[in-house]
Amino acid sequence: MRVVSLVPSLTEAVAVTAPGRLVGVTDWCTHPAGLTAARVGGTKNPDVAAIVALRPDLVLANEEENRAPDLAALRDAGVEVLVTGIRTLDQAFEELERALGAACGAPRPRWLDEAEAAWAALPPPRAPRRAVVPVWRRPWMVLGRDTFAGDLLSRLGVDNVYASHAERYPRIPLDRLNAAGADLVVLPDEPYRFTADDGPEAFPALPAALVDGRYLTWYGPSLVRAPAELRAALR
Structure with missing residues (x-):
């Protein structure tokens, strides 16, 4: 599976879960350290031609971070694009599992269980x-x-x-x-x-x-x- 990520958060998630799957990332993808994938521009101005040239099996995107015209251009070029929508923590956990399953084909990662447990263990908040x-x-x-x-x-x-x-x-x-x-x-x-x-x-x-x-x-x-x-x- 060859994956291009146009979302820094998803770049880190894929890189930690299945090293070696990423062939392209944005200029804003800073984690984890030592990423060796090709840089394909910014989240708002990706180089569509460069992405297509990488022959990805999947491009990971987000409804807020990426522009619809760029994603449409990728689809028109025959590239599969998975667009996430994340506005709550619960949605984040759901979309991470969906994106990682599509991009990595790997079992649910341990860090995702740890993240859910960490948030579930929060003590009751003080006076708001x-x-x-x-x-x-x-x-x-x-x-x-x-x-x-x-x-x-x-x-x-x-x-x-x-x-x-x-x-x-x-x-x-x-x-x-x-x-x-x-x-x-x-x-x-x-x-x-x-x-x-x-x-x-x-x-x-x-x-x-x-x-x-x-x-x-x-x-x-x-x-x-x-x-x-x-x-x-x-x-």
């Missing part, structure tokens, strides 16, 4: 905190409704102020973010790289939780450690 969760600045964009990261945070006792917004990633002016009634700002280091010196200063009245974006937004082997890592960052 209301948070704004920026994912970009210039302009400011935050988590809105129906997001995977928002679902993870809710399981950790963090209520997203904009969880009922009509958009999934709304643009909200900074003055409105600061007046939204939150008692916490959660700042991941991806897709925008928020740091201690770039982000917290915009929310002077709120405590800031800087979190590793891989544990908040990736679905794959990182889910094993994500509950503990996120709990520690959100204290």
